[in-house]
Amino acid sequence: MTKGLERSRQLLKFYPKAYREERGEEIVTTLQEAAEARVPRASLGDQLSVAQYGLRVRLGLTSETMFGKALDIAAIPGLVMGAFLGLYLLILGDLPVVNSKFFSPNFGPFLTVGPLLYLIWILGVVVVFEWPQFRRRVAGACMTLTIVGELLAKLAHRNPNVWEIAILVSLGVPSLLAPDVYVTRRRVLPSLSVGLATFAALFLVTDSHTSPGFFNSFYWYGTYEIAHRQPYVDAVLLALFVVLWVTKRREVASAALILSSPWIIVGVAYPLSLRYLNVGVLNVVALIAWAVGMVLIVTTSRYRPRPPASIELSALNSGT
Amino acid sequence: MIKEMREPTFLVLATLAEGKKHGYAIIQGVASLSEGEVALKAGTLYAMLDRLTFDGVIELAGEEIVEGRLRRYYELTPEGTTMLADESKRRVKVSNIALRRLRFVGGFA
Numbered sequence: 001m002t003k004g005l006e007r008s009r010q011l012l013k014f015y016p017k018a019y020r021e022e023r024g025e026e027i028v029t030t031l032q033e034a035a036e037a038r039v040p041r042a043s044l045g046d047q048l049s050v051a052q053y054g055l056r057v058r059l060g061l062t063s064e065t066m067f068g069k070a071l072d073i074a075a076i077p078g079l080v081m082g083a084f085l086g087l088y089l090l091i092l093g094d095l096p097v098v099n100s101k102f103f104s105p106n107f108g109p110f111l112t113v114g115p116l117l118y119l120i121w122i123l124g125v126v127v128v129f130e131w132p133q134f135r136r137r138v139a140g141a142c143m144t145l146t147i148v149g150e151l152l153a154k155l156a157h158r159n160p161n162v163w164e165i166a167i168l169v170s171l172g173v174p175s176l177l178a179p180d181v182y183v184t185r186r187r188v189l190p191s192l193s194v195g196l197a198t199f200a201a202l203f204l205v206t207d208s209h210t211s212p213g214f215f216n217s218f219y220w221y222g223t224y225e226i227a228h229r230q231p232y233v234d235a236v237l238l239a240l241f242v243v244l245w246v247t248k249r250r251e252v253a254s255a256a257l258i259l260s261s262p263w264i265i266v267g268v269a270y271p272l273s274l275r276y277l278n279v280g281v282l283n284v285v286a287l288i289a290w291a292v293g294m295v296l297i298v299t300t301s302r303y304r305p306r307p308p309a310s311i312e313l314s315a316l317n318s319g320t
Numbered sequence: 321m322i323k324e325m326r327e328p329t330f331l332v333l334a335t336l337a338e339g340k341k342h343g344y345a346i347i348q349g350v351a352s353l354s355e356g357e358v359a360l361k362a363g364t365l366y367a368m369l370d371r372l373t374f375d376g377v378i379e380l381a382g383e384e385i386v387e388g389r390l391r392r393y394y395e396l397t398p399e400g401t402t403m404l405a406d407e408s409k410r411r412v413k414v415s416n417i418a419l420r421r422l423r424f425v426g427g428f429a
Binding site for chain 2: 023025026027028029030031032033034037043045046048049050051052053054056062063064179
């Protein structure tokens with residue numbers, strides 16, 4: 001066995017066994033033929049793409065699966081949701097405490113570097129609406145810059161609340177994982193509706209005030225209120241999920257479940273991180289229901305061998 | 321079924337319009353049709369073949385062993401043929417309108 005052939009076969013380990021048995025030899029042949037055409041060996045790009053697709057098949061993240069379709073639907077709305085969360089934090093978190101003399105040092109006129117990070121997400125959404133094919137790169141850049149910004153701010157300035165930043169970063173994950181790389185549809189109106197609904201829900205849930213002062217700002221009470229009133233949002237989400245599921249819009253229902261993930265997780269993780277707060281029972285119930293839903297989506301999206309008909313056809317036409 | 325046909329999908333289907341082809345032949349066909357503009361990676365090709373098979377646009381058309389290697393062939397289904405024909409007509413129609421307009425403003429000889 002040549003070194004190139006051995007390497008090609010090793011790449012197949014990224015694929016689930018059933019897929020490997022069905023398509024493995026065929027993929028190795030294509031890699032070998034591509035390698036011979038691109039002397040001396042298959043390009044790194046070819047090898048990486050085979051490994052990446054193998055991981056996608058293994059995780060059920062392909063265009064044919066429920067998980068993959070749901071991620072495609074959730075991708076751009078997730079980024080828009082992040083931008084509106086940023087906008088909300090800017091208006092209700094940072095602006096009320098702008099030029100605060102009480103907390104020092106500040107980041108310019110703001111309490112934290114948050115506005116800079118939120119601006120990245122807002123700009124990211126503008127770019128994605130104009131060039132949706134760059135959705136994955138934009139999401140990657142927004143997520144990376146937000147994480148780096150948060151870490152640096154922790155050293156140099158006041159950093160934005162880590163829970164809000166965790167939610168923000170999580171909202172980019174669907175764009176990063178969605179299988180449809182050639183996306184060209186913008187879906188502006190549905191995406192903006194999701195963003196506006198997020199903004200309105202945050203405004204209502206946290207009983208926000210726009211009057212100045214730290215103790216009026218989101219930073220004083222926001223995360224607590226999100227965790228405290230999460231069950232109301234969960235009830236709405238559950239009703240939405242049931243309606244979408246019953247009306248056979250199951251990919252959209254799954255997308256809603258994916259987009260609600262960071263909020264439901266924070267609803268339990270935030271009080272869990274503080275000694276003086278109790279975790280709400282309803283939040284735990286919501287987390288369990290969410291986990292069951294996600295397990296179902298992932299399980300139904302696992303690779304299954306092709307129906308016997310196509311395999312018989314293949315054998316029937318065999319040239320051997 | 322595919323709602324909108326993107327360039328790489330169109331090129332793969334146009335390559336298969338010539339007849340059944342195996343993996344690397346499709347990569348070559350796409351590169352040739354696009355004059356080198358689109359270079360499909362092997363992983364991307366199999367993601368597309370899986371999706372198009374799932375959508376009923378292409379199907380397996382047999383396999384053979386060549387120099388000890390398994391080649392699996394794909395061809396257009398009747399639905400795929402209709403879809404490619406419709407998309408090609410749409411592209412020709414739009415291109416013709418564009419060319420007519422360019423001639424009208426004198427921007428194209």
